[in-house]
Amino acid sequence: MNTAQKTQAENKAAAPPLPGNVSAPAGKRPYASALGPIKSGGTIIGFALLVAAFGLMRPDVFLTFGNLRNVLEQVAILAIIAAVQTVVMVVGNFDLSVGATASVSGAVVAQLLIAGQGTAVAVAGALVVGALVGAVNGYLTAYLKLSAFVATLATMTSVSGLAFITTDGTTLFGLPQGFMSLGQGRWLGLPIPIFMAAAVALVVWFVLRNTTIGRRWHAVGGNAEVAKLSGVNVNRVRFLAFVVAGVGAALAGVVLTSRLASATATSGDSYMLLAIAAVFLGMTISKEGTANIGGTLIGVGILGVLSNGLNIIGVSTYVQQFLTGIIIIAAVAFSRLGNKGVS
């Protein structure tokens, strides 16, 4: 009840029920649309500038096939998590537990393999764990109406604990060779995780765009009250988004374990904030400021290129982290600037 009502209340606050009170007065539109193209293209231009800058600084290294392949390989796991985070953010929520879910799933798959299970069973087990975490998040958020922040912060904490329990605080290794090909194998000269990330992104794109559940996700995220009054089961739709996020995060955890040939209780943790950052960067690309998979991939690309490029020109990881934050602020602040006239 709360979430729906809150949305409604917020909407009411933004738009008092007055005669003909309709979005921006006509006079303000030109201002917004004048900045619009720059704004929505800004992030993409920024991405291109970033690539160009690193390319000019170290043409011998940065723009080589080998390095670009490296970038793609490095961002593949982030791309999977960011893609499913996009789904949750389309619905108007977010999931802080995706990193911890990736960690625990990576640990689960490793433990199952060490226990002698086949690859298929082990991977399925990890995905089920992810789905369960997602279901808990979804239940807390959609049905018990906890705020997504509180609910997923709490599950993140508990799930992280489960990851430590699963690994017993150690690094799990000695995984079978067949499983390792998932993260380390190549196809057509490219690492398999790249294909997996592409497949996940493609599926998310298709589902968001062409399925009834995708349309419902958009509607709920656009305005939950409108969706409810249009006959959408808002709770179930929200719930499913979190389940998708859980499964996606679990898949990323499995790929990560395979790539590292080992699992620890915290391997996947750092992906959570990066994934949210990528979606936020991507939202600046859409004119309406909504989460979208294309934008998310560009966001992932920016983060990946930044990290890779700064490495190549020899900037320390501490400075990298500092710069990453600055860039996120700059991109999002810039897009808000252009939005002022509309909101």
Place this chain on the structure above:
Amino acid sequence: MTTTIQHVLEAEGITKHFDGVFALDGVDLRIRPGEIHALLGENGAGKSTLIKILTGVYSPDAGSIRVEAQPMAFKGVGAAHKAGVVALYQELSIVPNVSVAENIVLGDELPSRGGLVDWKELRRVARKQLERLNQGHIPVHRMAGRLTPVQQTMVAVARAIAVEAKVLILDEPTAALTDHEIQDLFRVLRSLRAEGVAILYVSHRLEEVFELCDRATIMRNGTVITTTEVADTTIDEVISTMVGRRQDELFPARGVPGPGTAVEVAGLSGRRVKDASFSVRPGEVLGIGGLAGSGRSELLRIIAGAQRSSSGRIVVDGQECSHRTVAAALDRGIALVPEERRSQGVVLSQSIGENIAVGNLKAISKWGLVAGSRIRSLASNSIAELQIKSRGHQQIVGQLSGGNQQKVVLAKYLARNPKVLLLDEPTRGIDVGTKSEIYGLIRRLATQGTAVIVVSSELPELIGLADRIILMHEGRISGEVPAEGADEEQLLTYCYGRAAS
């Protein structure tokens, strides 16, 4: 220029329009110091917009406001506050989780000593203000949220006089109060009047206005019709001034309802609605009138499955329905076009096609897959049929005019071919031309056999559009009349819950 201040507040030629529709058109309002001035008008007459302009929430498109002959700058609520214009809204007037004393000094500089709050001084100041209102018994250290409603109102008034308000605006201050508490409030307001504070009093309760107020300004359709001494007029005269003339030419000819019953409601109760019973025939347009808060919207929401009922039943086509969700009601052929277009009707950031599609996903999908071509054809049909002025189905709804947005909402629900169509304020805030189109559309649906229920705050709309009108007062159905030849004043007396003469 003048040395004596005759008016503490002078608003001249205030004009405001939203999206090309005038909410206020050249409104003049003059308030004298030490008077209680009523602002009256039907819902949608422009009272709220005017108050929001006086208090700096909106800036007007044209016109000027002078407070004590000084022009007021339109720079937000803070500027209006500084000029001495303070409004008390029904719900937002206090901060419930801090003490009474802090509520009264809220927004002022907290008295402090060496950077720490000087609680003693804070409470002394607060107590002084309450005593000025004869409300010294209210404990200043208590959490404001734990006071009774009237005490909360008193605290809000105390805050207003603490900032030396010259003009105090009260919007329906008695809605949550008992008769006894109302008298307490009136005593306080009269003593403020004696101190020279001007009070602008907005209320639907005309009896109160006649008991309390000195002068009244009556608005209709965004303009001021008259300002009069309350002693020189009567309640009936005020009502007929508020109502104005009819707009017969907007409405299509009435039809003939079919035989039988399309929907029947018996003993329906909810949070506000109490024991509502009525039925609608196929092809009939039933109008429901009543003041804001009379339970009209809740009644529709219950029938449409958007809200639970506590008792009663709903029968559609002879079958009792026990739907508890909008989806289930839609499946039974009941569709509700909701009251708030922007927050309940359309997703402003999405396209026309997406908005219409979300209410019709079953019809345009197979195995969970939505065919883009079917969204396109559904939306294009709607655009053509309802004459939605747009650049095509991909245009974002937020860019459309209010009337065209409303057509998109209608299209979403009409695509399901409902047997029972419920409309809550279907023409609020849209221009006259589009209004007329929507009336025509409603009548056309009725002619095809749809049972239509329309809730509206505008009585002329109900009289012109409906076949039959029921009126609600404080959750109950207080009257029923045939629409043809209905008398607005008679309807209004039902709305105010006064016995018909």
